[in-house]
Amino acid sequence: MDEPELIMARLAEGVDLAHQGDRGAARQRLAELWTEVGEDGDALHRCAIAHSMADLQDDPKDELVWDLRALNAADLISDARVREASHAQSVAQFYPSLHLNLADVHRRLGDPEQARRHLKLGYECASTLPDDGYGQLIGSGLDRLAERLQVAQQKRL
Structure with missing residues (x-):
């Protein structure tokens, strides 16, 4: 090796x-x-x-x-x-997961603005994900985080 x-x-x-x-x-x-x-x-x-x-x-x-x-x-x-x-074809396939993680950690650190920014970036590059279990995992993670951020925002209103 x-x-x-x-x-x-x-x-x-x-x-x-x-x-x-x-x-x-x-x-x-x-x-x-x-x-x-x-x-x-x-x-x-x-x-x-x-x-x-x-x-x-x-x-x-x-x-x-x-x-x-x-x-x-x-x-x-x-x-x-x-x-x-x-197995990835492009580094672009890395970014949805990277931005998902950044969005989530910013949410947990109490920075919803940065969380939403990285969530948006994650969604913007999600089309690069393969149509397989990994792609579905990251896509559903983005969706769950979007819901959490929306719920948190509504609680503040």
Whole structure:
């Protein structure tokens, strides 16, 4: 297995630890991987690690930092790199999930304006999602978050 594939395999192992309930070990594994890849490493690896690491944070402020790292790294990924490393055809397919996560963390941090901004961006790029379980998961996540934001706004009125 070459180095890029090894990085993704190790990332998957870290995510599996989280799914097994060991968030602390998962965070440690991904933090080590982040350090190894480095701030200037492969943008696809940085995006994937940061996107996963955000989900492992206990504090929404820390989650926001990781979500922003993932978004910033995504902006540096080429479509050719995406096709080389994944089933996706374009980096554009990453953005609905990235914006969904950012919208949700902004909502939890009490910033509905930023939450709505990222929700809008997520919807705007949702047409890039494949028509499969993943696409449906992200699309329904956007819809659920839109409902939460609407309900929260109505409660304030």
